Amino acid sequence: MGQRTPLYDLHLALGAKMVDFGGWDMPLHYGSQVEEHHQVRRDCGVFDVSHMTVIDVDGPQAKAWLQYLLANDVERLHSPGRALYSAMLNEHGGIVDDMIVYRLDDGYRLVVNASTRNQDLAWMQAHLGDFDVQLNERSELAMLAIQGPHARHKIAELVTQSRATLIQQLKPFEGQADGDWFIARTGYTGEDGLEIVLPADQAPGFFNDLVGAGISPIGLGARDTLRVEAGMNLYGQDIHQDVSPLASNMAWSIAWEPATRQFLGRTALEAEQAAGVQHKLVGLVLEERGVLRAHQVVRIADVGEGEITSGSFSPTLSKSIALARVPAATADRAEVEIRGKWYPVRVVKPTFVRHGKTLI
Amino acid sequence: MSEIPVDLRFAESHEWARLDHDGGVKVGISDHAQEALGDVVFVELPEIGKVFAAGEAAGVVESVKAASDIYSPVSGTVIAVNEELANSPELVNSAPYDSWFFKLEPSDTSELDKLLDPMAYKAAIGE
Numbered sequence: 001m002g003q004r005t006p007l008y009d010l011h012l013a014l015g016a017k018m019v020d021f022g023g024w025d026m027p028l029h030y031g032s033q034v035e036e037h038h039q040v041r042r043d044c045g046v047f048d049v050s051h052m053t054v055i056d057v058d059g060p061q062a063k064a065w066l067q068y069l070l071a072n073d074v075e076r077l078h079s080p081g082r083a084l085y086s087a088m089l090n091e092h093g094g095i096v097d098d099m100i101v102y103r104l105d106d107g108y109r110l111v112v113n114a115s116t117r118n119q120d121l122a123w124m125q126a127h128l129g130d131f132d133v134q135l136n137e138r139s140e141l142a143m144l145a146i147q148g149p150h151a152r153h154k155i156a157e158l159v160t161q162s163r164a165t166l167i168q169q170l171k172p173f174e175g176q177a178d179g180d181w182f183i184a185r186t187g188y189t190g191e192d193g194l195e196i197v198l199p200a201d202q203a204p205g206f207f208n209d210l211v212g213a214g215i216s217p218i219g220l221g222a223r224d225t226l227r228v229e230a231g232m233n234l235y236g237q238d239i240h241q242d243v244s245p246l247a248s249n250m251a252w253s254i255a256w257e258p259a260t261r262q263f264l265g266r267t268a269l270e271a272e273q274a275a276g277v278q279h280k281l282v283g284l285v286l287e288e289r290g291v292l293r294a295h296q297v298v299r300i301a302d303v304g305e306g307e308i309t310s311g312s313f314s315p316t317l318s319k320s321i322a323l324a325r326v327p328a329a330t331a332d333r334a335e336v337e338i339r340g341k342w343y344p345v346r347v348v349k350p351t352f353v354r355h356g357k358t359l360i
Numbered sequence: 361m362s363e364i365p366v367d368l369r370f371a372e373s374h375e376w377a378r379l380d381h382d383g384g385v386k387v388g389i390s391d392h393a394q395e396a397l398g399d400v401v402f403v404e405l406p407e408i409g410k411v412f413a414a415g416e417a418a419g420v421v422e423s424v425k426a427a428s429d430i431y432s433p434v435s436g437t438v439i440a441v442n443e444e445l446a447n448s449p450e451l452v453n454s455a456p457y458d459s460w461f462f463k464l465e466p467s468d469t470s471e472l473d474k475l476l477d478p479m480a481y482k483a484a485i486g487e
Contacts, residue, residue, distance in 0.1 A: 221398065221424060289446070291402050313402070
């Protein structure tokens with residue numbers, strides 16, 4: 001038996017098909033993964049993401065330590081309430097994990113992946129050094145993501161006046177506490193929406209309120225097709241310990257300035273860049289019928305070979321799309337091997353859909 | 361779980377076979393199989409004229425989750441394929457026992473007797 005979130009019994013009551021995800025029993029879908037996907041793109045839906053790991057960083061040197069630990073620079077969070085996306089790198093420039101960092105009134109909140117919890121905490125502990133910092137894992141909290149074009153509007157009608165006002169005011173990539181809730185305008189779908197961290201004992205009631213108000217519960221299956229369409233990486237699949245953010249469409253999240261900031265992995269990234277980055281993460285579109293899947297081989301004429309890291313049927317585009325790591329010289333055409341046959345694919349920027357609109 | 365039509369016979373690999381009045385055998389996948397697969401988004405049908413032995417891979421069904429082979433439950437030659445499924449693969453989910461993938465001219469109709477009847481299939485899938 002895997003670990004269970006506070007919403008486990010509700011998932012069963014809603015008819016979820018449960019699967020193991022990184023040691024957690026999580027809902028894959030509640031009937032139709034494709035319908036759930038459309039629901040989020042066209043209206044809104046609620047995801048239980050309580051399996052994700054929330055770590056609060058406090059202490060007088062919290063900022064200095066995060067500036068050493070992360071490839072992005074928390075100096076960019078000019079005021080409490082701001083958030084940023086960052087990789088945490090090893091000495092070789094490989095990605096230990098990716099995360100969202102929120103600046104709180106007093107300290108920082110990190111939301112890291114569920115499957116990497118143990119390695120992340122071990123890595124952080126091992127790199128505390130002499131920094132005067134306290135790490136506090138908040139496993140007593142639950143987390144819901146409510147995503148879709150109508151998400152903020154619909155939730156505002158179900159919460160207190162002060163929370164409704166906060167939800168109206170939050171800009172993208174901002175998050176603030178209201179009482180014992182933490183409400184952020186972030187997500188993993190390419191749509192507008194919120195992520196709400198709240199005490200575990202309040203989560204079933206709130207989830208029930210949302211479902212009662214007609215907001216569909218959405219499983220991990222649709223979460224995956226939504227994030228692939230949005231071109232967002234999944235740790236352990238598109239990114240891992242042996243690839244750098246430069247080869248992962250994440251160069252934008254590396255804060256090179258100031259040059260004096262010696263974050264973990266910086267030396268290796270500089271060497272990789274000086275030598276010329278060998279690979280890139282691109283999007284693939286299959287124009288013929290079929291489904292691209294992770295680990296299929298990509299062949300680029302006169303350039304070399306690559307590999308699909310995430311592949312799926314795209315419900316929004318009604319065709320198959322993929323993320324693939326290919327040689328840096330890859331242009332706009334490639335071929336993919338599916339069951340012994342080679343199919344032509346288009347190579348595109350790996351953002352297929354954003355805010356309900358097709359970008360390819 | 362929906363009722364299983366009584367005229368079907370099942371392979372343990374979850375394909376159904378139906379003997380038509382013209383002596384042909386239509387092949388599809390069970391309600392249990394489509395439910396386990398999730399939303400079907402693509403089917404790869406065999407070519408007409410192909411000859412399969414019982415238990416041989418004859419096509420592929422892909423859901424959002426995964427690709428699965430479809431095995432021919434009996435031996436025979438493909439005499440027709442259901443092009444409707446190529447355009448509307450979701451029919452496999454909504455009407456699994458009407459959604460045949462291909463039709464065989466069976467080489468030995470007694471092979472049908474070796475397949476599971478609906479009761480035995482239900483028992484095999486634990487219902």
